[in-house]
Amino acid sequence: MFRIDLRRLILWLCLCSVLLALGNSFYASYRVQRDILLNNTLEGNRAYAAKLATTTDNFIKTIHQELAYSSRMLAGMEANPDLAVAETRRLMGQNDHFNSVLVVDPAGQVVAVDPPVTGLKGARLDSEPVQRALAFRQPSVSEPYLGVTGRWVILNSHPIFDRTGRYIGFIAGTLYLHQENALHFLLGEHYYRDGSYLYVVDRTGKLIFHPDAGRIGESVAHNPVVEDIMRGTAGERRVRNTKGVDMLTGYAVVPSTGWGLVAQRPVEGTLQRMDDLLWLTIRNTLPLMVILLICIGWLSKLIAQPLWQLARAAKQMDEQDASDRIRSVRSWYFEAAQLKRALLTGLGSIQHKMRSLRRESTTDALTALLNRRGLMRALDEFADTGLPFAVAVIDIDNFKSINDRYGHDTGDDVIRTLASLMRHGSRSNDVLGRAGGEEFTMLLPATSLEDAMRAAERLRGAMENSPNPTGGTVTISVGVSRYPDHGKDVHAVLKEADKALYHAKNSGRNLTCVAAPESPQGFHFAAKEAA
Structure with a gap:
């Protein structure tokens, strides 16, 4: 079963934490800056529309001042018919405020027009804006209307009175909404590439100016922004225009005309900069992120390595x-x-x-010597080294009769006595063990057969002459052999020592019998040689 290790766990935990924190930071920053950008755009459009409304209002006032001056100059036009022609020509040549200038008498008949239009001079005008100007006899700005030339026109008129105060007609400057003029230059230069644009509606919701000239004259009164303008309200809001485009809109009203100027920018275009900025921020953050991830990987390894090493060692x-x-x-x-x-x-x-x-x-519980398993292990270790060693196999004589006569506890004490004598008479590197029952074994490394025989004989004599729990004499028999003199296999050498022991037993006990090196069947006794 797959289990994730600590290093990967730390790495993934840190990675997820960093990415989550970074993502949350990016998202929060994006939302805050997005709201700021939208609000700033709304406020900017509102301020811009208000400023342009003021500029347009000043423009309307300027052209009416020009018309007022001309009307005073035309006070004597009835006595001098050429005066109207001269004044219209002067006013047109003075600047580019109008597309045309005309003078109309009280009956609605054109007295003079500049530039000249075939068939217009002397014609009677019966359009509603003309009739309204004749009726009200006040300076006015008309709503857009289709003129006799088939063009959308705004009529800016000013009444003419003679020196006695009698009304003798009006002078008007026309603005063709589909042609270039001062108003067009004033409004049209504010079109931007990012989808921002400006449009103007009259007080009835009809388009006066729009970047798409084909829409001039179209009614957009159902637009929420235009509805506010028709109520005389200025402000800012986010709306969907008549084409279904999400827009950030600022709008203002021209006081002198009631026109509404609307500056708007698509939300998509506004946020495009924000998206570009976000991706730029992410790209600029990537190098630091890579360095941070490398550091996290290194630190996770540094933290996890001791625990990983300890876990491996524990296994x-x-x-x-x-x-x-x-x-x-x-x-x-x-x-x-x-x-x-x-x-x-x-x-x-x-x-x-x-x-x-x-x-x-591997230890015998009664004597604290090696048991048979310990002896066999030691024997195998000797075999691995290949060094010579001697073997002495020891057996307590008549041990069964001791147990029968004195009891097992006394028999155990006799066994412990022999073990104590073995420890006392051996070297530190000698291996001592109890093979089982009353049988013991001594492994004597780097010992000649003669030295082994003398050591065995000393042990036999010590056992015979030492006090023991029975109060009488207890003797032992010993069989001695040597590796490699009695065989190339250590277990075979041990068997030779066993045979020597049995021979000592069969020869009267209380003897040390040495296996003959030359003949496995030949034995000799240490005691007889000493004698």
């Missing part, structure tokens, strides 16, 4: 170098150091218990 605690592996771990922070200390303590306890169990499994 191999049965190996001999487990303690060294654990000690070699650089536990540079508190938790790892505590875990390392706990592992070493636990491993020490386990090893101590294992040594105790191993010792118990």
